[in-house]
Amino acid sequence: MSFYQFAKTVVKIFLKPKYKVQSYGTENIPTEGPVIICSNHISNYDPPIVGITSPRPIHFMAKEELFDNKVFGFILRHVNAFPIKRGMSDRNALRRGLEVLKDGHVLGLFPEGTRSKTGEIKRGLAGAGFFALRSKATIVPCAIIGQYKSKAPLKVVYGKPVEMETMRSNKSSAQEVTDAIMEEIKKIKENH
Template sequence: MTFYSFAKVVVWRIFKPLYRIQVIGKEHFPEKGGVLLCANHIDNLDPPVVGITAPRPVVFMGKEELFQKPLLKTLMEKLNVIPIKRGMSDREALRKGLNVLKKDQVLGLFPEGTRSKTGELGKGLAGAGFFALRTDAAVIPCAIIGPYKPFSKLKVVYGEPIDLQEYRDNKANPGEVTDVIMNRIKKLIDEHRK
């Protein structure tokens, strides 16, 4: 058993009863091939929650600051997190992200780039659109609907793959494609928030 698999089992056993996690739409998740998984960001616990509910292992992009403390750096590396410099174009991180998708793995992104202070969906950064346009990966929107309160229900909703072929054919810009992805995430939030 890999460290990732072990961590997934342990975290699931703690989080599932604590946050009464309900997972919706797992059937939309492709069983193979590259997947760009894009979720809203409402809490620091979003990455582990997406990691334990996604049907396949997820390689996340995480802020570089997480790699500055030795213990945390080791943990991030064991969980296959790719460090990314925030607020600037990080070519190395972009290259590593593309490689994940080209190897038919799952790349997890929070397109907003930071947690939403209000819980409302913020504007997405162009990185999500960049990955979507540069690969043939399936793009799966994911809505995390909180709040993270012990014993109240937390929903994780996986939507159907977003068909971006028209945008790829027309050489759309990354920002435009990110907006399409964010609109789909918003639609999932609106449909499942109760």
């Protein structure tokens, strides 16, 4: 068993019953090839919650400060997370994200950049669109619905992949692509 699988099992044991985590639409995540999972962001628990509900391992970007703690940094690196400098264009993180996709793996993104304190879905940053346009990845929108309250159900819903061919051929901007992805996440939230 890999460290990732071990960590996933441990997190599942603790978080799944505590927050009554229910997942839907996992069949929308292709079983192979590059995938970008884009989710809304409401809590620090979002990455592990998306991680335990996805059938495939996910590589998440995490703010650089989280790697400062030696133990936590070690764990993050061994569950496929890599650092990103916030508030600036981090070329190393962008390059690393593209490598993850080029190697046929899953990249997990929270396009809003920071958590939404109200739970309302905010406008996403252009980064998600950048990765979508620079790769041949399938873009899977994901909505985390509910609140992180003990024994209150928390839904993780994966939607159908975002149609990218038109946007790629129309030479849409990275921001336009991110806006389209966020629109899909909103629709999932409204329909559940």
